[in-house]
Amino acid sequence: MKKTSSWLATVAVLWAAANALTAHAQGVIKIGEVNSYKAQPAFLEPYRKGLELAVDQVNASGGVNGKKLELVIRDDNGNPGDAVRAAEELISREKVDVLTGTFLSHVGLALTDFAKQRKFFFLAAEPLTDKIVWQNGNKYTYRLRPSTYMQVAMLVPEAAALKKKRWALVYPNYEYGQSAVATFKELLKAAQPDVEFVTEQASPLGKVDSGSVVQALADAKPDAIFNVLFGPDLSKFVREGNTRGLFQGREVVSLLTxxxxxxxxxxxxxxNGWIVTGYPWYSIQTPEHKAFRSAYEAKFKDYPRLGSVVGYSAIMSLAEGMKKAKSTETEKLVAAFKGLQLMTPFGQITYRPEDNQSTMGGYVGRTKNEGGKGVMVNYHYLDGAKYQPSAAEVAKRRAVD
Structure with a gap:
């Protein structure tokens, strides 16, 4: 009799626990986030803070469709295979409702394909390659950040206005760098038919040999340089270029710097004087940015970086999409994101039905060494909608869903 009572008590406890978990799950929307936190901390630590701020704000305002948001984060180690395994675990074990994230373009492409195979909604927050929304695009994948094409298109009018004939190119030798250089050559040649590309220096990501790269660029005697290096590679390149006088008397157009x-x-x-895309957080005076910056600084006692804006806007995009869909079901989200509009720290954006790319824009200006610190000056914001190919052109470039 005691054994029976004990067994019944155990069953009751397990049943109660299961009900509690079910109730918890019913009251929560799980967002699976996959990213290269260990490999790219400079961008992704602020990005994670942006995620957290947005989740806090959404939940404080009542959540989405009566449910609170919950982040479930996994590190992909900057590796496509690890990213796919993490995404599979998030869906199968953690039962997340949507996937978002990725930073490096080849990792983003791996999850783009994964989303297609699993028929699962994926918002690519940060990776820049155009293939995510064009050649490898699919109905389940949307992208927030301005693409490689868009950001290069913002820089090309500035580059063409320099009227420099001989250009050198330096970039990280993987999907993003290759895509950026190909687009720059295509668009600058269209704007300035007599342009010449006198040398290309492609370095393994994170392993630039700055001495040999700078020497090769100097030997080519270019009038101007298009640079796509970022992170530690950029720092090494700038240091060596300053030391050897590479930038003296030469214009430099530099993506992301x-x-x-x-x-x-x-x-x-x-x-001084490089033409760059970037984020002059310290002097943007729009109401939406001032509100974002104030909330961010209050929560983290730190200033926002571009990653902060991207992370914040990714969560806000998902929240608005779920509200519009009144659901987290994949097919309903896919439909809701077509033409979805929302306000971000950079103003209103729209997810284009043509290619699932948002119209988030970017800032273009020049660098200035101001008291031993780099800032952007003479900058202006460019609406991303004006730097995307037409719907007809997209149809030629985009894969069939």
Missing amino acids: GEPEYLDPLKDETP
Whole structure:
């Protein structure tokens, strides 16, 4: 009799626990986040803070469709295989409702394909390669950050206005760098038919041999340089280029260099006058940015980086999509994101039905070494919608869903 009572008590406890877990799950929307936190901390530590701020704000306002948001984060080690395994574990074991994240383009492409195979909603927050929304695009994958094409298109009018004929190219030799250089050559040649590309220096990501790269660039005697290096590679390149006088008398157009993640570490080595894309957080006065910056600084006692904006806007995009869909079901989210509009720290954006790419724009300006610290000056914000190919052009480039 005692054994029976004990067994019944155990069953009752397990049943109660199961009910509690079910009730918890019913009251929570799980967002699976996969990213290269260990491999790319400069961008992704602020990005994670942006995620957390947005989750806090959404939950404080009542959540989404009556449910609170919960982040479930996994590190992909900057490796496509690890990213796919992490995503599979998040779906199968953690029962997440959606996937988001990734930083490196080849990792983002791996999860883009995974989303297609699993028919599962994926918001690529940060990876820049155009293949995510074009050649490898699919109905289950949307992308937030301005693409490689968009950011290069923002820089090309500035580059063409320099009227420099001989250009050198330096970039990390993986999907993002290759894509950026191919787009720059295509768009600059269209704007300035007589342009010449006199040398290309492609370095393994994170392993630039700055001495040989700078020497090769100098030997080619270019009039101007297009740089796509970022992170520690950028710092090494700038230091060696300053030492050898590579930048003296030469214009430099540089993708991403104005982002505080990469500009701040240059400190007193910051070159003057480079044309860059970036994020001058310290002087943007729009109401939406001031509100974001104030909340971010209050929570973290730190200033925002571009990663902060991307992480924050990714969560806000998912929240708005779920509200519009009134669901977290994949097919309903896919439909809801078509033409989805929301406000971000950079203003209103739209997810284009043509290619699932958001219209988030970017800031273009010049670098200035101001008292031993790099800043952006003479900058202006460019609406991403104006730097995307037409719907007809996208149809040629995009894979069939």
